[in-house]
Amino acid sequence: MREGPSDRNEGEMAHTCRGTIDLSTAHFDREDYCGIMLTSGAKTYHLKAGSEVERQQWIIALELAKAHAVHMLQNHSDDSGDDDDDDETTSPTDKSELQSTIKNLSLKLDDLSTCNDLLAKHGAALTRSLNELDGLRIPYDSSEKLKAVNERATLFRITTNAMINACRDFLALAEAHSRKWQRALQYEQEQRIHLEETIEQLAKQHNSLERAFRNSLSGRAPDPSRSFSHGSVLSKGEDSEEDEDTEYFDAMEDSTAFITVISEAKEDRKTECGTTGPADWTPADDVLDGASLTPKGPPRVKRRARIPDKPNYSLNLWSIMKNCIGRELSKIPMPVNFNEPLSMLQRLTEDLEYHYLLDKAALCTCSVEQMCLVAAFSVSSYSTTVHRIAKPFNPMLGETFELDRLEDMGLRSLCEQVSHHPPSAAHHVFSKNGWSLWQEITISSKFRGKYLSIMPLGAIHLEFQASGNHYVWRKSTSTVHNIIVGKLWIDQSGDIEIVNYKTKDRCQLKFLPYSYFSKEVARKVTGVVSDGQGKAHYVLSGSWDEQMEYAKVTHSSPSSPRTDGKHKTVYQTLPAKPLWRKYPLPENAENMYYFSELALTLNEHEEGVAPTDSRLRPDQRLMEKGQWDEANTEKQRLEEKQRLSRRRRAEACARGCSMEDEKETEAHTPLWFERRLDPLTGETACMYKGGYWEAKEKQDWHMCPNIF
Incomplete structure (x- = not known):
């Protein structure tokens, strides 16, 4: 990360290295537990601290660094000299606005000068009046109070003069630095326009390259190397489509919660379902x-195998x-283009x-x-x-x-x-x-x-x-x-837990998010199937876009402790077999x-x-x-x-409903489903109440609303 413009010159900034963030415009957010999300423009970094205390220390350090970067940015702007051609880079609209602002400031300063003259005039009259009072014979106590009033009037006149002089100096300083401020504003505006044009141009180039790539592949056979295989790594520049705006995650130390060791199959090995030999897996083996x-x-009804080709519509997504x-x-409100x-x-x-x-x-x-x-x-x-x-x-x-x-x-x-x-x-x-x-x-x-x-x-x-x-x-x-x-x-990312509520069997599936630093196969999925007592029976592995495999667990044991004291479970399994494989996509x-x-x-x-x-x-x-x-x-x-x-329903409810049931009546009532309490999850969900297929058989759709 860089703190400010003084760390790099303009030539370096145009070719900055991967992973830099300008702290002067960065934003920090706390994530769950020890996570920190650092955002600057289109870049997002997910950082992870060792503890909550360490995370707070990092947050404080980053905030201090941001303040320092902002201060350096201001100093850098103040130190830049005024060029003679500054006025040429300022648009006519900006010039007129600046001149109008300076004119208004001058008028306000004239008003202040008038007020100062009036204060001086009235102050002098007040001083003369006080002097005349001083010449009168008055008691000693009154004389001291009159002297104090005279001193305060003098201080008031001096303060007023100082305020007018400060206002005049402020106007002179604003006029001296107005071109510098205007140049900084103009630079930011030009950079914004340039950035939007660059983004649009890059998007067009990517679309052109993608079309050219597809055209170059027309007529080729599918690449068998793209199918999932153990140990394969997503190569940069092919499927990753990586660029500088790719979102990176920390390298995942616990990307998989277990280690699989393949052992030889034994014919006399007993299975968990009470039978021996390969017969216990016969139904699944068929699959x-x-x-x-x-x-x-072949279906009785012939279904279509194609639809009209997608038109080549261009649209500025960023706009x-x-x-x-x-x-x-x-x-x-999104157009159908997306x-x-x-x-x-x-x-x-x-x-x-x-x-x-x-x-x-x-x-x-x-x-x-x-x-x-x-x-x-x-x-x-x-x-x-x-x-x-x-x-x-x-x-x-x-x-x-x-x-x-x-x-x-x-x-x-x-x-x-x-x-x-x-x-x-x-x-x-x-x-x-x-x-x-x-x-x-x-x-x-x-x-x-x-x-x-x-x-x-x-x-x-x-x-x-x-x-x-x-x-x-x-x-x-x-x-x-x-x-x-x-x-x-x-x-796809996150964990999925599948629970059999009758037998308490569980399957823990883990979808590994793509990480530039990870050695794992892209789109990888791992899982363990356990019975109600927590004993592992099968290990699942594969990718969510290609295929899944299963391997029977023969033995499990904890691994040796790591430096951080954590353990991983080691599963000894039979050789993996295919469980599911994706259908190939249709032609075109x-x-x-x-x-x-x-x-x-x-x-x-x-x-x-x-x-x-x-x-x-x-x-x-x-x-x-x-x-x-x-x-x-x-x-x-x-x-x-x-x-x-929706407005008509709300108006009808307002006219005919009492306050108690207004909210309930305003809600939409499904036609074929009804809300029930799910006894397993304890949640209220819509469940099918019947009647649709009977209505289809009779072709009686009188209850259906006119929504199209």
């Missing part, structure tokens, strides 16, 4: 040894986002792309084996996001989306937008293969200047009818980086928003759906067709219609 690559049966820092993303032609309800349904994992899990008789497949399913939902950096449409209040795929996928899915602020969606899935899934997800997202933080809130429930095993977990945090400069890329996916095979079918027109279905949303349909200008017009119309509907 892991290639079921993920097994071609699916829209620079005034939205720190605001809730759902409340920012969207993809799918709603958030459809994105939520897309999590079911690897539903076969749950179909196979329903066949498992061992709960810890079943947990492995459930964990793989929870990770697989993120694989569709690796290239999907565009924002889905925020659904209208009351909007729904159904996925009726009993014939080919064996399931039915229904989503409904149950709240608009904050945006919240309820989801229910029924599978004829013996499982049900439901969730209510509230999206909390913040724009932080250089990245977006997307935090899904809410629990996901999964229940298998045959065994009664009930699994609950929550989603991790997603972060979109390089919002301003560079290629956008998304990362880069021009179709990187949609997967399932995503391409989600917005396909379908007869018989509810009038509130996302497929019928006009702005989303126009965007898919490539008519973005018309889509933006429709989007504004729909949003205004939704605001008008």
